[in-house]
Amino acid sequence: MHENTTLSIIEEPICDSGKYCEGTMAEPSGIGSVDKSSAGIEVQSSSGRPSALVSSYCLDNHDAKESSNSMIVGPPNHCHSTLVDPNFVENYFKNSRLHFIGTWRNRYRKRFSILSNGFKYTSSNLHGSSRRTTVIHVDMDCFFVSVIIRNHPDLRDKPVAVCHSDNPRGTAEISSANYPARDYGVRAGIFVRDAKALCPHLVIFPYDFESYEEVADQFYNILHKHCNKVQAVSCDEAFLDVTDSEVEDPQILASVIRKEIFETTGCTASAGIAGSLLMARLATRTAKPNGQCYIPLEKVDDYLHELPIKALPGIGHVLGEKLKKKRVQTCGQLRMISKESLHKDFGVKTGDMLWNYSRGVDNRLVGVIQESKSIGAEVNWGVRFNDLKDSQHFLANLCKEVSLRLQGCGMQGRTFTLKVKKRRNDAEEPVKYLGCGDCENLSHSMTVPMATDDVDVLRRVAAQLFGFFHIDVKDIRGMGLQVSKLESADTAKQGHERNSIRSWLTSVSARTKGQCKISSPDKEHASRDSEKQSMDGNPDQLCTNSIGPSVHMGTNPSTGEAHLNQDSALPPLCDLDLGVLESLPSEIFSEINKMYGGKLVNLITKNEGRSVNFGNSLCMTSHERVEGVINEEKGPFNSHLASVNEIPIVNELFKLEAEKTLDRDIGAENLLLKSSVKEKIGQEEQCRVEKVQAEPVSGAGSSKAVVSISVPDKIDLMPSSLSQVDVSVLQQLPEELRVDILEVLPAHRRPEYVSDAALGHLPNPRESSRMGCTENQTGMMDSLSSKDLWVGNPPLWVEKFKVSKFRMLNILAEMYYRSGSTGHLSSILQRTISEYRISLDSSNDGWDDAISCLCDLLKQYIRLKIETDIEEIYVCFRLLRRFTTKSKFFLQVFDIIFPHLQASVGENYGGIFHV
DNA sequence: ATCCTCCCCTAC
């Protein structure tokens, strides 16, 4: 296999079957003298040894001189475990090679993010171009070893490996072995003692992570220089899409790149060239070490036929064994199995992957690194606890680590997963020193409503999750914390500023800011059609999808069919944004519809369930909007427009409220939200509800009249600040109502921005009576601060804003709006709002009634949702807390959840407990 | 059909 040392440019692609390799390039000065022919033979001959992985040496745990003593004292000595080092987590990660290669990707992201400008996915095939893609895969040879023996030319032909320990009886793992060492059977992952047994002269070097990082940077600098479509795989490995390269012959390009890598880094690399990621990677395997290999399309079948399936990327030990049991060892044999059968045995995706790969089919495209979907840290070595304190300490440090990583990536997350490795009942002390041995892997996860990267939050959540396990800490052999449902911290902040109730209440001095943001040029560009999108609070979808037939960078080999026919040039149906479609001018719509063979009409009518007027694009009301955008990536751009739509509603409500005081004859029906707010938004799509302060409320005869429809220039859509609205209207309110509002707004809690001067300060005669400020009556309440209600620190406004009824209505309205006018929460809110308004209308104090009504509804709702939708319940509770005192609130909460605490002590206990 | 949770598998 490896008789490929000649380094001349030979363009002969593949020899006959069995020997496809080629080290075909101009000799990179100096090297190339590695004797590979003997290597190949050696590999064969040494493979008959007993497996090095199955250790039969039993003395190993007590080989140290003092071991007999330590054995008496307790468990085998753990002088490097978590029990000993209070900074274990930190120190551990400093020395872990797997941590190094595992976190490299994120470092690369930071360092090279600028370079990936412009290119997201490879574009070949997308425009019907019949040009075949060409992919080069480059991988450094025995990377860690190469880097270190650059300065030891004498060792180049000697067996060398990188490992923490040189102890011939140790269980440290080999990280990388050079090719002479591999001839002895030394591989990455085996214990040193086994490596030494296989090859007593094996030279061991310690790690030098800094140098690996340096060389990796040089490596990628070179790749980026020669190709603008680089897909990073790892610190020593990448794919290049060279379909459109200036260099005609990809083999020449590969050799140029390899030469430059060698000259720059002093380390050799190998390359595979083929028509797909799969074949290029396989070619690299053949080419190694220090060679390159081209597999043209017509040789793919032959190449694969005899190839052991274990060599396919994606087939590891488990799949390999499963297939072996079915007497499938080669790709040729794998091809004999029907797709249906593969689906049945391995699932659809995995089955497709097997089917495709065995035929050399791989339609993944070269693409940039994706945005990360999760961030986490785990430790499964050296983890030993004696008591709860130990584990808590460790967990706290783990949280710190994860928090720092989140912050390092500028990310925040909502879902937290705690993983625990639990020693199996029958498992003794692991063979590997301080290893985790044979473990059960357990995990619990929890989703909180607000994305966070805050250590304290993480610690609280993690502590909660830890409680779910009910595990004896002495059995714990490893722990990990993972965070998913990530949002960019910037976006999260923006969301905080513009999107949430919270922001809405805190956005005080946003007058100038608000207008600037809206008038940003890209928004103007997005124009009318995007405005509807903004109702979803997700205008970004428009951008994402309108880029064109964006194909997500494939890590999914099983989507193997597309890309060749015409459909492939179009985004899949499910990725289409219905909102956009419906907003299109009818001619364009029908044009696109034709491209999709008429399926669009079905799609839309199905989702809409109502007649749709494609012609004027004004057909969607907000509650009918379809959540039909499958691509729900948040992206950094969304939320700009979200608040545009909140504001009119708020104003609307506000006006209704104001009117009510002017015109007591307005019936309850008229005060319901449904007709006015939603329909207006739907029908008058590009029009807007004008800022309330621009419209003298006193001039309003009816709610219709208050709302002036203006030209659809959205630039000044946004009222500059809600507080302004409040104040200006408040000032025009009848004294009676203003007193009523201010009464429930204790002076010290009044929003700072509502200055007494502006409102004309009114004394607060019955400050505590209505809101019932009789807290702290039970000891239980004392132990719970308002902070406990929040996953993070309570937002400022919790402290400074004591809600008024009037505010409450606005909040309810916003909630209602947010709930999308569908589902149970929405109907609860709607009823609450209307009943509250009715009760106000009948001009007695309907407050308590409204509250108890809401509580009843909440109880029903919670019973309905408690198993599944903790977040919505969380929202309900927060809502509830807005307009009751602390003590009443807790009583209600207990009342609501106690039946559930008793009834379901199962998995969801944690969820509701957290709420 | 689609989502979610709790896993397992894979690659470097």
Add this chain to the structure above:
DNA sequence: TAAGGTAGGGGAGGAT
């Protein structure tokens, strides 16, 4: 002594 991490894909099974 040694530093068995990280992250994505995906499947099973349950809920909706």
